[in-house]
Every structure is written in structure tokens, then in C-alpha cells.
Amino acid sequence: MTSGDPGAYSGRMVKASLVWHNGKMIAWEDATVHVLAHALHYGTSVFEGIRCYRTQRGSEVLRLRDHMRRLHQSAKIYRMEIPYDLDELQTASLETIRANRLEHCYIRPLVFRGVGPAGVNPLKNPVESYILAWEWGKYLGDDAIESGVDVCISSWRRAAPDTFPTMAKAGGNYLSSSLVKMEAVLDGYSEGITLDSQGFLSEGSGENVFLFWRDKLWTPPVANAILPGITRDIVITLAQEAGIEVVEQQIPREMLYLADEVFMTGTAAEITPVRSIDHVPVGSGTRGPVTARLQQVFFEYVEGSVDDRFNWMTPVYSEHTVGHEV
Numbered sequence: 001m002t003s004g005d006p007g008a009y010s011g012r013m014v015k016a017s018l019v020w021h022n023g024k025m026i027a028w029e030d031a032t033v034h035v036l037a038h039a040l041h042y043g044t045s046v047f048e049g050i051r052c053y054r055t056q057r058g059s060e061v062l063r064l065r066d067h068m069r070r071l072h073q074s075a076k077i078y079r080m081e082i083p084y085d086l087d088e089l090q091t092a093s094l095e096t097i098r099a100n101r102l103e104h105c106y107i108r109p110l111v112f113r114g115v116g117p118a119g120v121n122p123l124k125n126p127v128e129s130y131i132l133a134w135e136w137g138k139y140l141g142d143d144a145i146e147s148g149v150d151v152c153i154s155s156w157r158r159a160a161p162d163t164f165p166t167m168a169k170a171g172g173n174y175l176s177s178s179l180v181k182m183e184a185v186l187d188g189y190s191e192g193i194t195l196d197s198q199g200f201l202s203e204g205s206g207e208n209v210f211l212f213w214r215d216k217l218w219t220p221p222v223a224n225a226i227l228p229g230i231t232r233d234i235v236i237t238l239a240q241e242a243g244i245e246v247v248e249q250q251i252p253r254e255m256l257y258l259a260d261e262v263f264m265t266g267t268a269a270e271i272t273p274v275r276s277i278d279h280v281p282v283g284s285g286t287r288g289p290v291t292a293r294l295q296q297v298f299f300e301y302v303e304g305s306v307d308d309r310f311n312w313m314t315p316v317y318s319e320h321t322v323g324h325e326v
Contacts, residue, residue, distance in 0.1 A: 043172020
């Protein structure tokens with residue numbers, strides 16, 4: 001797809017050979033789930049999305065430990081005990097990449113409630129742990145990084161604070177994201193942006209949102225029903241390092257129409273410019289200079305053309321990789 005074809009995206013999934021399951025490698029075709037698995041009926045799963053980049057130093061995984069920490073935190077919120085610690089999950093991720101002989105890929109740890117007693121109560125259902133890795137391209141289209149995408153404000157709101165926990169990256173939480181995405185695509189957009197229960201800016205169906213307005217970079221705080229994105233944290237760090245002031249506060253919808261630049265961030269989306277919102281051009285309707293600058297420093301970092309000064313990258317094909325990040 002291109003950004004002008006919102007019906008599908010170019011992130012073609014290339015099937016791998018092996019999957020890590022509960023401490024062992026199994027064939028991709030054998031990574032199946034019974035129809036009575038609790039997660040299929042009630043959405044009791046947590047997961048992560050992680051990228052491995054082919055850098056100038058070799059294959060490296062971005063923020064691996066932070067992703068696994070968030071996986072554990074999501075599971076804790078849903079009272080799901082993962083039987084593997086952070087080091088074991090990191091090692092398993094690297095082993096999965098090596099076993100499939102991948103140089104650059106997308107990594108998907110998945111933990112869910114399996115087959116046990118029927119009913120809503122999940123406490124006696126066993127916890128299953130998987131890690132998959134496959135080649136995956138640009139989530140919102142090959143040219144979206146440069147040309148930007150057209151988005152809309154979704155009619156679907158993010159959850160109120162006392163409904164379900166938006167800080168957890170849980171499978172059931174993404175039913176609302178699917179509604180946002182389908183509505184946007186069927187109406188001719190690439191993505192939808194949601195408001196929270198109070199009508200303030202929240203996030204996309206699978207991305208955090210930033211806007212550049214009055215010489216500052218603005219983004220909603222965690223309290224506005226967002227997932228605390230790891231790419232979001234990277235962008236905040238890189239922006240501050242570049243001398244750009246970052247403001248985290250409630251943002252009214254109309255600020256999106258007034259902003260000079262808007263972009264979306266996520267492991268899959270990376271840093272994707274928004275060129276229009278509800279058919280209103282953002283700035284000049286093209287990628288802005290601040291977005292382009294942040295993209296440049298981001299890709300320089302993840303492609304290894306600069307030093308790993310924040311210890312965010314974990315080498316895949318070398319020794320002593322576990323616990324590299326801090």
C-alpha cells in the first residue's frame with residue numbers, strides 16, 4: 001500500500017520457521033491454540049511488539065528489556081503470572097531470531113490464558129508463553145514515513161479510567177482499536193485518532209500522537225488513556241536532547257487542526273507524519289522540518305550510524321547480550 005491506499009498496508013508478513021513456546025522451539029505450523037483457550041473467549045492475553053534492526057554494527061533489538069518489562073507489567077495488572085523473568089524472555093527472543101536466521105524482523109511475545117475451566121474467571125487457566133519473529137515492513141505504508149498519512153478523529157472514544165486499564169498492552173483492550181481502525185479504513189483514511197472519555201486527545205488505534213505547535217512538542221500524558229509507548233519515550237528523549245521543549249498535558253481536539261506538524265509513533269509505525277486530519281491539512285500538508293529532524297535522529301540511532309549512547313540496542317549475534325539495556 002501507499003499512504004493513498006488505506007485499505008491495506010505494505011507490511012507484508014513473511015512466515016518464519018520456528019516459534020518459541022514455553023521454553024522450547026516448535027515449528028511455526030505447530031504454534032496453534034485450542035478453541036477453548038480462555039484468551040479466545042475473553043481476550044485474556046498480553047503482548048508486545050518489538051523491532052530488530054539491521055544496523056551498521058549487526059542485528060540489534062531496540063529497547064528489548066523495556067518491552068519485556070512492560071509485558072510483565074501488563075500481565076501483573078491482569079493478575080497473570082508469567083513463569084519467565086526478564087532475562088529469560090530476552091534470551092528467548094534472541095534465540096528465536098537466531099533460530100530463524102533473521103537479520104531484521106518484528107518480534108511478538110504473547111502470553112495468554114489457555115484451556116481450563118470455562119467461564120469468565122481466568123485464575124485457574126494455565127498461562128501459555130510464545131515468542132514469534134518475522135520480517136515485517138512499514139506498518140502504515142512504504143511511503144508513509146516521508147509523505148505522511150491521512151487520518152480522522154474517530155467516533156469511538158478511549159476507555160474511561162474505571163473501565164479497563166489502558167496502561168496494559170492486553171489483547172482484549174484492542175477490540176476498541178479494531179473498531180477505530182476499521183472505521184478509518186472504510187471511510188478512506190489510513191488511521192483514526194481517538195479522544196478520551198473527557199474529549200481530550202488520546203492516541204491512534206496503535207500509535208501515540210505528537211504535535212508541534214508554538215515551538216513546542218506536545219503529547220498527551222498517561223492519564224489521557226494512552227498506552228505508555230516505548231517509541232513515545234524514545235522520541236521524548238531525542239527531542240529533549242535536540243533542545244526541543246516537550247509538553248505532556250491534556251490537549252483539546254482543535255489543537256490538532258492548528259498544529260504546524262503532527263506525527264504518530266509506535267514500534268510498528270516508528271515515526272509517521274500526519275498530513276491531514278478530517279481533510280484539514282496539517283501545516284503545509286507535507287512532512288514538517290521538526291518531524292523530519294526527529295525521524296533523522298531516530299533512524300540514525302536504530303540503524304547504528306551513531307553510538308548507542310542510551311544503551312537501547314541489544315546485539316543478536318554476539319555474546320553477553322542479556323541485560324544490555326538499563
